[in-house]
Every structure is written in structure tokens, then in C-alpha cells.
Amino acid sequence: MKRRRERIDRGIKVRSEDIFALCSWREMLYLAFPRLLPIVGLILLSFVLSIYWQKVLLSVSVFALLAISWDILAQTGMISLGQALFFGMGAYLAGIMNHTWGLSPFITIPVATVSGGLFCTLLLLPVLRLRGIYFSMVTLILPLMLVRIVEATKIFGGTEGLSGLGALPSRWVELYTVILALLAALFGLRRLMGSDFGLVLKGINDNDRSVMSAGINIYWFKAQALFIAGSVGAFAGAYMTHVYMFVGMPVFALDYSILPIAAAVVGGTGTLAGPMLGAFILVPLSEILRGLGGLRIVFYGLFLVVFTVALPEGIFHYIARKYHQFERWVEVDT
Amino acid sequence: MLEIQNLMVFFENALALNDFSMEVKEGEIVGVIGSNSAGKTTLMNTVSGLIIDMKIKEQRKGGERITIYGEIIFNGQDITDTHPYHRVKMGLVLARERHPIFPESDVTENLKIAGHQKSKSEIKEMTQYAFTLFPALSQLRRRKAGFLSGGEQQMLSIGMALVTKPTLLLLDEPLLGLSPMMQTMLVQAIQNLRKESGITIFITEQFARPILPMIDRGYVIENGMLALTGTGAELMDNPEIKAAYFGI
Numbered sequence: 001m002k003r004r005r006e007r008i009d010r011g012i013k014v015r016s017e018d019i020f021a022l023c024s025w026r027e028m029l030y031l032a033f034p035r036l037l038p039i040v041g042l043i044l045l046s047f048v049l050s051i052y053w054q055k056v057l058l059s060v061s062v063f064a065l066l067a068i069s070w071d072i073l074a075q076t077g078m079i080s081l082g083q084a085l086f087f088g089m090g091a092y093l094a095g096i097m098n099h100t101w102g103l104s105p106f107i108t109i110p111v112a113t114v115s116g117g118l119f120c121t122l123l124l125l126p127v128l129r130l131r132g133i134y135f136s137m138v139t140l141i142l143p144l145m146l147v148r149i150v151e152a153t154k155i156f157g158g159t160e161g162l163s164g165l166g167a168l169p170s171r172w173v174e175l176y177t178v179i180l181a182l183l184a185a186l187f188g189l190r191r192l193m194g195s196d197f198g199l200v201l202k203g204i205n206d207n208d209r210s211v212m213s214a215g216i217n218i219y220w221f222k223a224q225a226l227f228i229a230g231s232v233g234a235f236a237g238a239y240m241t242h243v244y245m246f247v248g249m250p251v252f253a254l255d256y257s258i259l260p261i262a263a264a265v266v267g268g269t270g271t272l273a274g275p276m277l278g279a280f281i282l283v284p285l286s287e288i289l290r291g292l293g294g295l296r297i298v299f300y301g302l303f304l305v306v307f308t309v310a311l312p313e314g315i316f317h318y319i320a321r322k323y324h325q326f327e328r329w330v331e332v333d334t
Numbered sequence: 335m336l337e338i339q340n341l342m343v344f345f346e347n348a349l350a351l352n353d354f355s356m357e358v359k360e361g362e363i364v365g366v367i368g369s370n371s372a373g374k375t376t377l378m379n380t381v382s383g384l385i386i387d388m389k390i391k392e393q394r395k396g397g398e399r400i401t402i403y404g405e406i407i408f409n410g411q412d413i414t415d416t417h418p419y420h421r422v423k424m425g426l427v428l429a430r431e432r433h434p435i436f437p438e439s440d441v442t443e444n445l446k447i448a449g450h451q452k453s454k455s456e457i458k459e460m461t462q463y464a465f466t467l468f469p470a471l472s473q474l475r476r477r478k479a480g481f482l483s484g485g486e487q488q489m490l491s492i493g494m495a496l497v498t499k500p501t502l503l504l505l506d507e508p509l510l511g512l513s514p515m516m517q518t519m520l521v522q523a524i525q526n527l528r529k530e531s532g533i534t535i536f537i538t539e540q541f542a543r544p545i546l547p548m549i550d551r552g553y554v555i556e557n558g559m560l561a562l563t564g565t566g567a568e569l570m571d572n573p574e575i576k577a578a579y580f581g582i
Contacts, residue, residue, distance in 0.1 A: 002342075004344060006347060008347075313395045332342065
């Protein structure tokens, strides 16, 4: 007897896609559960965790923001190897504003977010015409270049950096600022990528020449995507400056470029939620592995390799598929 | 030479080939005629084994699940689960549709890459043969393949399949995107190829008019199912074919 595995969308999904969702609790819950999970989870998690793990949650959220910003660029067809540029730009802008003019973090963070996005866009504007590996190379080099500029010219504190910067009022404000920002970025940008604007960005990734022949200026759209991604990254940097009350050369470190990419690959690219999920797995994992000492990186790397080989689609795609579809064996008939 | 028995291919829940059986005998030119989405390319991918690669890739990505049932027998050997590179070594070579050439390499380099399995003298000999079969190509030896016209790319693509010295050559939509004049020229070249080298040829095509006169036997495929079979002449006289493909 010939059989094959059949994959079927859950009927409930069809019924819950429209106004019909309001007809039953079960279907409303089916629809709302995946959205409520990160919201409720993040808000409650902070109460359960110890102070140490709250700090970990903080850096997890920052990496999640960077991973989301990487994913937006990747969905537009720009593979960035330099999230550290966005991060460092935001961090230095906030630090300089706070250090020289004594502005409060509540002003420096928003201003650094917008101006950081703007500066990054301007810096990368000449390379927008490059595609693929050429764009990646330039993004990889820029943060390394900026570090050397700071080191060589001794501006902005040089190698010592700027310390004693203003802090956020309390631990809880710190935590909830980044949690709210993360949720806003996740849901807002997911909606943006689903809109017509997002469709154009995805089209540029798929086939930029076809988008051009539709009469769309792809460089303008790419610049906008860069600004959005840059702002998200710059926010993370500016926020981190005020958490550490310090800004220096480490903000351009390679960690901020590589870890978001690893998170996006593990979590599943192209969804924004996937990269966030990836950051929530990888950063705590790296904390847990701290007990292993020197072998930490080995196990960490091993985990990454096993993961990318075994589940190349990423965790989020896998879970989403299992949630929306079920499988069964059916007989083959002609 | 090639025997396909009760082939069924599912792409997830869509049935692309439904209980399809056919046969290619030594020395023949056999054609499978069908409109778009009839399952021609799926048939070619299944026979050449490319579908096995697609299946594994999709499985690991969690994408569409490809299910294959049925048997493909080549020279008395069951090759249903054989990998495409083994099938090429056995002499079963596919020239894929839409002229898949290496756009960054020039014409001779393209032929060299395609014949990588063979010895240098064999490549030289078959390259020379490809140039005599397609005289237009020999003028363009040093031209980058990406800058060739559609017809030239198609010739190159067939030439690349020839360099591997096939015993059974599969041509997937060789006339796609060519002008009527180019089509006649290519059909002539395919006929010459059979006459000179005795290679068995298996063509899928949606343009019935230029193909039917040259084939020995033909199959008409509709929605993945076998609709009609007969010799080329029989099919040409069939009123249904006339209505569907010739518009008479």
C-alpha cells in the first residue's frame, strides 16, 4: 500500500483570519496566544529573575534589537556584517550629548536613536549601489575604521572613553525601557514589513531589477530601510551607554556584529520574531556556558553548527509550521 | 532503453505526475508534448534525478514535501533512487530548460566545466563535435556566455550536455523562447545529432508543430496524466491534437 504524509492547514486558522475570530474564545485564543506570549512573558519574566539574570535579560534584549535590525536589512537584500556600526554610533552620540551638554538620558536616547540612524544612512549611502558581498565588506570595515579614528585622534576620550555618564533612574525603568522598546520594535516592524512598504523591500531582495522596472527608486527604499535598521541599532547603543554609564571603544566590538547574525540564523531569518527568539536562546546559553571556562566558545560553536545543520530553516519557522499545520498519513490513489 | 512505470510525483498535496508510464527505445527520438503545468519539467527532473536533490533540500528546509512513487528503469537497471551525478555517469544527461549556462565563463570554458568527468581528449573531441553541430557557436568561442542570445545559449546548453557523452539525451523544452526560424534550425540540428552520433533523444516540448514531424514516437501529457500516445505522424493527424496544439 502506498502512503504519503500530507500536510494540512488547521481549519481553525482559516476561520480565525477574519471577523469570524470574534465568534469563539477558542479561536481568539488560537490567534492571540503567539502574540501574547512574548508580551506577557517578558513583562512577567522580569519579576521572577534575580538581579544577575535581570542584567542578562537586559543584554539579551539589546542583542534581540540588533538581530531585528539585521533582519530588516537582510530582508531588503543587504547582508550587513556591521551591526556594531549602528550600535556604536548610537552609543557614542548619546555619550557625547550627555558628557558635553549634560542632557538627561530621556533626551539623549531618543535623539541618538534618530540621529544615529541618520548618520549611519549617510555613511552607507555611497555603498547602497553595491550588492551582496561588497555591501557586507563595507559594513564590516566601517566600525573597525571608526575605532581606529577614535584611538588615533583621541577624540571623545580616546582609548579611555567617556565615563561617569548619567544613569537611568532605577533598575526597573532600565528594564522596562528596553522591554517596551523591544516589543514595539518587534510588533511595529513586523507590521511594517507586512505593509506595502515592506513588500517593496522584500521585492528588492528577490529581484531588484524587476522592482526598478516597476518604476520604483530602489535606492530611496534601501536608504529608508537602512535608516530604520540603523535607528533600531542606535537605540540599543544609546540605551547601553546609559546602563553602563560609560562609552568607549568596545562598543564597536565584533560581538555586536556577529552575535545578531548567529541569532537570526538560529531563530529563522525573515520573520523578525525569529531573530529575537534566537537572541533569547543564544545569549543565556553563552551565560550558562560561562562555567566551562576556556571551553565555552567550543561548546557554543558546536551548538551553532549542530543547529544550523539540523534545522536550517530556524526555530521560529519550525514552530510556526507546527502551530499552523498538522500532518497525517494518507493513502495514495490515482 | 528507458522505461518509466507508474510514476507519481507529489509536491506537497499537489499531484504533478499521475500514474505516468512511458518508454524510450534505443536510437529513437521520443517526444512528450504538453501545455504549461502539464508536468513536463517534473518528468524531466525525475528522470534525470534532480528531483532527489530538490527533495532532500526541501525536507531540510521544512518546505514542500516531495513524494515519489513508481519506477525508472535505465538499461535494465532500476535507477529510481540513484543520484543525478551517477545517472550522468551512466549516460543519462539532461539539458535543463531556460538555458542554464554559466554566465561568467566563456563558451569553451562552459563546455569544459560540463565535461569535467571526461578526459581531456574526449572533451576536445566532443567540443569540436558541438561546434560542427552548431556552427554559429564556433564563432563565439571566447564570448562570455551571459552575453549570448537566447538561441545561442540554448545551443550551448545542448552542447554542454553533449560533452558528457550521453547515451540518452534529455532535452527539456529546447525551443523555449526561440523564434520560428531558430526553432527550425535547432530541430534540424537535433535530427543531425541523432543521424551522426546515434544518441537516443528524449524531448519535452509545448510547441507541437516543429517537434511532431521529427519524433519517432510521442506522448501527450495533460495534468500529469498520459492523454495520448502514437507515432509522430499519427499524432499529427489526430484531430484533438490539431485542435489543441495547431489551432485548426
